[in-house]
Amino acid sequence: MDITERIAAAETQLAETFKTIAETALYNQEKVLRAFQNNKLAMRHFSPTNGYGYDDIGRDTLNRIFADVFATEAAIVSPSIASGTHALTLGLFGLLRPGDCLLSIAGMPYDTLEDVITGSGNGSLRDYGVQFECVALREQSFDFAAIEKKLQTHPKVVFIQRSRGYSWRNAFTVEDLAKAIALAKKISPQSIVVVDNCYGEFIETREPTDVGADVVIGSLIKNPGGGLAPTGGYLAGKAVYIEQIGYRLTAPGIGCEVGSYAASYRPFYQGVFMAPHVVSQALKTALLFAEVFRGLGYETLPARDGQIGDIICSIRFAAADQLIGFCQAIQKASPIDSFVVPEPWDMPGYAHPVIMAAGTFVQGASIELSADSPIKEPYIAYLQGGLTYEHGKLALTACLETLAHTA
Numbered sequence: 001m002d003i004t005e006r007i008a009a010a011e012t013q014l015a016e017t018f019k020t021i022a023e024t025a026l027y028n029q030e031k032v033l034r035a036f037q038n039n040k041l042a043m044r045h046f047s048p049t050n051g052y053g054y055d056d057i058g059r060d061t062l063n064r065i066f067a068d069v070f071a072t073e074a075a076i077v078s079p080s081i082a083s084g085t086h087a088l089t090l091g092l093f094g095l096l097r098p099g100d101c102l103l104s105i106a107g108m109p110y111d112t113l114e115d116v117i118t119g120s121g122n123g124s125l126r127d128y129g130v131q132f133e134c135v136a137l138r139e140q141s142f143d144f145a146a147i148e149k150k151l152q153t154h155p156k157v158v159f160i161q162r163s164r165g166y167s168w169r170n171a172f173t174v175e176d177l178a179k180a181i182a183l184a185k186k187i188s189p190q191s192i193v194v195v196d197n198c199y200g201e202f203i204e205t206r207e208p209t210d211v212g213a214d215v216v217i218g219s220l221i222k223n224p225g226g227g228l229a230p231t232g233g234y235l236a237g238k239a240v241y242i243e244q245i246g247y248r249l250t251a252p253g254i255g256c257e258v259g260s261y262a263a264s265y266r267p268f269y270q271g272v273f274m275a276p277h278v279v280s281q282a283l284k285t286a287l288l289f290a291e292v293f294r295g296l297g298y299e300t301l302p303a304r305d306g307q308i309g310d311i312i313c314s315i316r317f318a319a320a321d322q323l324i325g326f327c328q329a330i331q332k333a334s335p336i337d338s339f340v341v342p343e344p345w346d347m348p349g350y351a352h353p354v355i356m357a358a359g360t361f362v363q364g365a366s367i368e369l370s371a372d373s374p375i376k377e378p379y380i381a382y383l384q385g386g387l388t389y390e391h392g393k394l395a396l397t398a399c400l401e402t403l404a405h406t407a
């Protein structure tokens with residue numbers, strides 16, 4: 001089979017899944033559209049502000065729209081949030097106090113949170129006297145028996161990472177999360193359930209907050225920014241918790257009353273409006289890569305008819321140089337910096353050198369087609385994003401051509 005035939009065959013295999021993805025996008029598009037209409041969005045909401053930003057209607061309305069989309073009482077959406085890690089840090093520091101316990105029930109949280117939670121002398125949660133407990137996953141799923149036991153200690157925050165991070169597993173579906181959240185609420189109703197929702201937004205018709213999560217947190221240069229938000233993060237959840245987090249975002253007593261933005265809010269609004277569709281394009285791209293590479297004999301995730309909870313495709317390579325070659329091929333297929341050859345480097349917050357291919361309009365935006373991986377065994381490439389499925393397909397073609405030349 002030549003490359004075109006391989007891709008066409010994979011698309012035939014994926015037809016049913018693609019249909020479901022389109023239906024989900026339609027449902028979520030309507031959800032977002034309703035949020036815009038119910039909040040009477042108008043041109044004036046795009047206007048920049050400066051100084052304190054008192055009564056900044058662009059900011060406040062954007063918060064309201066995210067709250068509606070996630071079916072929560074309140075939300076914070078801010079260009080001052082530098083990354084997903086920053087958003088998660090705000091959430092954790094906003095909710096936890098000295099002596100409290102943070103319990104992660106989906107294994108160790110994302111790599112960059114290690115310094116945040118258990119770092120020493122860097123202003124971590126541990127430095128402020130917050131304890132950390134973790135229940136490892138069992139066969140890539142929740143270890144309900146172990147979780148139930150740990151919940152008896154009534155941790156202040158129960159933390160769940162939805163996406164796979166840098167590990168060989170599928171992301172959790174909302175149904176999976178619903179079970180874990182129900183258990184947490186039953187055994188320890190006072191605990192605040194926080195979900196790291198990075199890469200999970202708009203994958204399904206429901207979000208973690210629809211099944212009982214108290215707070216969801218994510219990055220705007222991933223799914224909900226729709227490829228247009230230039231930076232930022234969001235937190236959505238119960239009003240009491242979002243208020244606490246707001247005091248951490250700015251200052252105690254001031255919270256979300258201040259915060260200006262000297263550029264237009266338009267890309268944030270337009271981004272979340274585009275997000276359901278862009279996520280569908282990224283999902284289709286991930287599934288196509290997984291299907292075609294599986295056909296070539298590689299181990300890949302997700303499976304065609306398996307559970308899908310994020311926009312990532314994992315491909316397992318036999319050796320580091322193959323993994324690096326794959327990421328370099330993705331970079332070469334990018335619209336920006338296609339002539340640059342990415343190399344592994346010691347990125348802040350990561351324990352291993354990481355290679356990152358991201359020839360993106362927004363620096364490092366992984367809702368755009370990108371691939372990354374820590375250089376460690378097993379050699380897994382994590383591919384995600386794609387603003388258009390057409391670009392995903394072209395990149396896959398180019399990637400396969402590169403492989404054919406080096407094989």
Ligand SMILES: *Cc1c(COP(=O)(O)O)cnc(C)c1O
Pocket residue numbers: 083084085086110112161162163164165196198199219
């Ligand atoms: C991307 C990501 C984060 C945050 O990463 P940043 O690079 O700081 O935006 C956290 N958790 C998960 C699961 C992620 O995928």
